[in-house]
Amino acid sequence: MGMTIAEKIFKSHLVDEPFSGTRVLKLDVVMCHEITTPIAIADLMERKKDRVFDTGKIKAVIDHVTPSKDSKTATQAKMLRDWARRHAIPDFFDIGANGVCHALFPEKGYIRPGYTVIMGDSHTCTHGAFGAFAAGVGTTDLEVGILKGVCAFRDPKTIRINLNGKLPKGVYAKDVILHVIGRLTVNGATDRVMEFRGAVVDSMTMESRMTLCNMAIEAGGTSGICMPDSVTVDYLWPFINKEYASREAALADFKKWWSDEDATYDQVVDIDVSSLEPVVTFGYKPDQVKTIGDIAGTPVDQVYLGSCTNGRLEDLRIAAAILKGKKIASSVRAILSPATPKIYSDALNEGLIAIFMDAGFCVTNPTCGACLGMSNGVLAEGEVCASTTNRNFMGRMGKGGMVHLMSPATSAATAIEGKIADPRKYL
Numbered sequence: 548m549g550m551t552i553a554e555k556i557f558k559s560h561l562v563d564e565p566f567s568g569t570r571v572l573k574l575d576v577v578m579c580h581e582i583t584t585p586i587a588i589a590d591l592m593e594r595k596k597d598r599v600f601d602t603g604k605i606k607a608v609i610d611h612v613t614p615s616k617d618s619k620t621a622t623q624a625k626m627l628r629d630w631a632r633r634h635a636i637p638d639f640f641d642i643g644a645n646g647v648c649h650a651l652f653p654e655k656g657y658i659r660p661g662y663t664v665i666m667g668d669s670h671t672c673t674h675g676a677f678g679a680f681a682a683g684v685g686t687t688d689l690e691v692g693i694l695k696g697v698c699a700f701r702d703p704k705t706i707r708i709n710l711n712g713k714l715p716k717g718v719y720a721k722d723v724i725l726h727v728i729g730r731l732t733v734n735g736a737t738d739r740v741m742e743f744r745g746a747v748v749d750s751m752t753m754e755s756r757m758t759l760c761n762m763a764i765e766a767g768g769t770s771g772i773c774m775p776d777s778v779t780v781d782y783l784w785p786f787i788n789k790e791y792a793s794r795e796a797a798l799a800d801f802k803k804w805w806s807d808e809d810a811t812y813d814q815v816v817d818i819d820v821s822s823l824e825p826v827v828t829f830g831y832k833p834d835q836v837k838t839i840g841d842i843a844g845t846p847v848d849q850v851y852l853g854s855c856t857n858g859r860l861e862d863l864r865i866a867a868a869i870l871k872g873k874k875i876a877s878s879v880r881a882i883l884s885p886a887t888p889k890i891y892s893d894a895l896n897e898g899l900i901a902i903f904m905d906a907g908f909c910v911t912n913p914t915c916g917a918c919l920g921m922s923n924g925v926l927a928e929g930e931v932c933a934s935t936t937n938r939n940f941m942g943r944m945g946k947g948g949m950v951h952l953m954s955p956a957t958s959a960a961t962a963i964e965g966k967i968a969d970p971r972k973y974l
């Protein structure tokens with residue numbers, strides 16, 4: 548019987564089947580950040596088990612609040628920093644080299660097709676864009692992962708989401724995933740892998756695929772996943788050119804992970820994207836979506852462009868193309884947080900940062916910051932933010948604040964008008 552990509556990854560990493568429906572898998576990468584890992588570290592220390600299974604397979608970053616904003620966040624950063632030094636973890640990123648984990652680690656080439664990846668962060672599903680099984684876990688699983696390099700998962704039931712047709716102008720991966728979540732609802736993919744397939748995914752960049760997979764968790768999904776193809780090979784080529792004689796050889800190897808045509812799916816969803824329009828959330832759940840025409844005109848106080856969903860160079864280019872030569876509305880404040888130092892410096896070199904600054908944006912260092920309402924743009928009670936992030940939960944960006952999720956293009960148009968605006972008139 549045919550297997551899905553997730554089933555193939557499970558089979559190749561299987562250590563044990565402790566009880567029916569659960570499997571223990573060997574891990575290829577354990578990623579760590581300063582919010583959840585210190586809790587695991589403290590517990591491991593208390594239990595006299597302050598060890599790591601493989602320093603080379605652990606990747607760590609201080610990204611959520613950096614530079615630290617107060618004693619609490621400084622202590623969290625210090626705990627991760629001290630731990631990384633104590634264990635001589637080579638891939639540890641601190642101020643000057645740090646960026647949002649789910650943008651930084653792919654950029655460093657740490658994720659490969661067929662890998663198993665965990666992190667104490669719900670948006671770990673992002674890395675499935677590379678054809679990896681990547682899942683966010685809780686503290687106990689993270690501890691076991693750090694100590695032993697294994698993790699238990701439920702059988703990977705998969706929802707196949709076929710994205711066909713052609714993306715219309717002004718409609719991007721963010722609009723597609725918001726539309727998908729709107730259809731599935733916030734728990735429609737609970738305990739399921741969301742496998743993104745079809746011509747639309749095939750023609751997407753790795754950045755766009757990461758945007759798709761990033762929000763799988765917002766439909767309850769364990770992981771998003773895409774088939775690793777020539778786009779994946781090209782992205783990873785600088786990191787794998789010693790492992791493979793040619794790109795063709797790499798592609799042939801990657802294809803072994805592809806879901807078989809006769810694989811069994813829990814559910815199949817067919818979406819023709821050709822008639823999609825830009826989508827924006829309302830309310831406090833990511834499945835509450837409206838097409839732009841039904842929400843345009845809603846005034847906003849702040850525009851935020853950044854995060855692991857949409858803080859990559861592609862996103863900055865799209866927004867800058869709309870903002871070039873224009874000013875943001877005087878009623879609005881706009882913040883750009885490039886997701887990594889490389890994105891920041893590429894954007895500088897391309898002249899994008901100048902466009903943002905001339906338009907009136909404040910540009911921050913790479914960090915999660917305002918995305919989870921911890922720094923760099925926390926909302927006041929009653930304020931409204933147009934945001935390229937992934938969560939609009941109540942109080943997410945500040946107590947009593949309201950968040951509308953949207954694409955970088957829609958956020959740029961919104962910055963110009965000071966109210967939610969259709970990006971298509973600027974393209």
Ligand SMILES: CC(C)[C@H](C(=O)O)[C@@H](O)C(=O)O
Pocket residue numbers: 582583611667668669670683919
């Ligand atoms: C801080 C962290 C645990 C959290 C997550 O798991 O997602 C954060 O990244 C978020 O987006 O809310």
Ligand code: SF4
Pocket residue numbers: 611647648649668670854855856914915916918919936937
């Ligand atoms: S950018 Fe936002 S969603 Fe992504 S990891 Fe950071 S806090 Fe979480």
